[in-house]
Amino acid sequence: MAEVWEGWERRDRPPTLFRRFTFERYAQTRDFLDALAAAGEACGLHPQNINFGTTYVNVTLEAADNSALSGAHEAFARQIAALALAQGGTGA
Amino acid sequence: MAEVWEGWERRDRPPTLFRRFTFERYAQTRDFLDALAAAGEACGLHPQNINFGTTYVNVTLEAADNSALSGAHEAFARQIAALALAQGGTGA
Numbered sequence: 776m777a778e779v780w781e782g783w784e785r786r787d788r789p790p791t792l793f794r795r796f797t798f799e800r801y802a803q804t805r806d807f808l809d810a811l812a813a814a815g816e817a818c819g820l821h822p823q824n825i826n827f828g829t830t831y832v833n834v835t836l837e838a839a840d841n842s843a844l845s846g847a848h849e850a851f852a853r854q855i856a857a858l859a860l861a862q863g864g865t866g867a
Numbered sequence: 868m869a870e871v872w873e874g875w876e877r878r879d880r881p882p883t884l885f886r887r888f889t890f891e892r893y894a895q896t897r898d899f900l901d902a903l904a905a906a907g908e909a910c911g912l913h914p915q916n917i918n919f920g921t922t923y924v925n926v927t928l929e930a931a932d933n934s935a936l937s938g939a940h941e942a943f944a945r946q947i948a949a950l951a952l953a954q955g956g957t958g959a
Contacts, residue, residue: 801913805904812897821893826918 782866783852790844791823792836792852796859796866801829807862808832811855820851832859874958875944882936883915884928884944888951888958893921899954900924903947912943924951 777784783792798804804827811834815821823837836852838844856866869876875884890896896919903926907913915929928944930936948958 808900808904812900821921824918824920826916828916829913 780849781853782856785844789841790838792844792848794834794852794856794866796832796834796856796864798830798832798859798862798864803862803864804828804830804832807859807864810858810862814851814854814858818847818851818854820847822855832864872941873945874948877936881933882930884936884940885926886944886948886958887923887925888948888956889923890951890954890956891922895954895956896920896922896924899951899956902950902954906943906946906950910939910943910946912939914947924956 777786777793779785780792783794785792796807798807808825808827811822811825811832820836822834824835826833834855836844836848838848859866869878869885871877872884875886877884888899890899900917900919903914903917903924912928914926916927918925926947928936928940930940951958
């Protein structure tokens with residue numbers, strides 16, 4: 776079972792946070808992906824998986840060593856959501 | 868059934884080309900993704916879906932209007948494979 780945490784689906788085995796963001800145009804999707812990559816490099820966290828097409832991006836965060844998600848992951852998740860909103864995106 | 872075309876899996880319904888590329892380091896994955904985005908913008912084609920983690924990128928090309936894949940898609944597929952190779956990637 777997944778619970779919802781600040782708009783993200785939180786799952787337990789393994790611990791992950793998942794969220795789908797949608798955009799109106801490819802340029803917004805692209806800008807969000809670039810901002811997400813830069814944010815990840817800045818904080819040293821990278822999503823376990825990113826799945827995207829021209830107008831959507833599915834993001835999955837997972838602790839690298841299969842341990843529990845930390846406060847750093849939650850902060851990164853919040854930052855990702857803020858970046859999507861800044862590009863006009865909607866988080867499903 | 869999928870047939871293999873120049874290292875890509877070609878499927879028919881809908882017509883798609885799929886290939887998985889793997890890299891040793893995140894930096895190579897990142898550089899490949901950036902090069903792929905730039906190449907797509909240059910030729911006006913964007914993969915229908917890209918699914919990536921720190922050391923792999925799965926690319927699916929599909930004709931936008933569900934029509935057959937054109938020579939332009941095949942050229943884009945060749946260019947994508949060359950970009951992956953240039954970043955030290957291996958196309959499975």
